[in-house]
Amino acid sequence: MIRKSLILALVLAFGALFAVQASGDTFTEKDVERWMEQYKKVAQEGRALWTSPELGTNGVACAQCHPNGANTHPETYPKFQKQLGKVVPIREMINWCIQNPLEGEPLKLDDPKMTAIEAYLNWERRGVKLEPGKH
Numbered sequence: 001m002i003r004k005s006l007i008l009a010l011v012l013a014f015g016a017l018f019a020v021q022a023s024g025d026t027f028t029e030k031d032v033e034r035w036m037e038q039y040k041k042v043a044q045e046g047r048a049l050w051t052s053p054e055l056g057t058n059g060v061a062c063a064q065c066h067p068n069g070a071n072t073h074p075e076t077y078p079k080f081q082k083q084l085g086k087v088v089p090i091r092e093m094i095n096w097c098i099q100n101p102l103e104g105e106p107l108k109l110d111d112p113k114m115t116a117i118e119a120y121l122n123w124e125r126r127g128v129k130l131e132p133g134k135h
């Protein structure tokens with residue numbers, strides 16, 4: 001009898017443990033606001049990079065050919081790009097433009113500047129339907 005109730009107690013304790021872990025995922029509206037602020041800050045850094053010549057060596061900025069992120073189509077990535085001959089994430093096309101029109105050094109794919117540029121481009125295209133692979 002004692003053993004049975006011990007087992008029952010253990011089972012209940014485990015259940016409670018999982019319940020606590022599951023509820024650890026909850027967040028408040030304040031959290032969401034705070035996270036959105038963080039995102040917008042990064043997207044603004046991306047916009048600053050977009051309109052400045054600092055990514056290249058020849059004084060050219062992304063915004064000269066892609067004003068407000070025009071013709072970048074982040075919603076179509078990953079996709080095949082003929083310049084690179086394979087299916088790539090948008091980061092590789094961002095680097096392609098840094099190296100070619102801007103004559104600059106490619107960014108590391110996890111460079112915070114790369115994240116900022118992507119955050120900005122996705123913000124400009126928010127609400128657009130995802131269409132991976134599309135040309």
Ligand code: HEC
Binds near residue numbers: 062064101
């Ligand atoms: C001198 C003009 C020019 C400048 C400046 C330029 N690009 Fe581009 N960009 C192009 C051309 C041309 C393409 C190729 C279009 C294609 O084949 O899809 C392109 C393509 C892209 C694409 C893929 C578009 C798609 O539809 O898939 C991205 C993303 C991109 N550029 C980002 C950038 C970024 C980031 C910068 C600044 C570092 C930049 N571009 C600067 C001309 C430019």
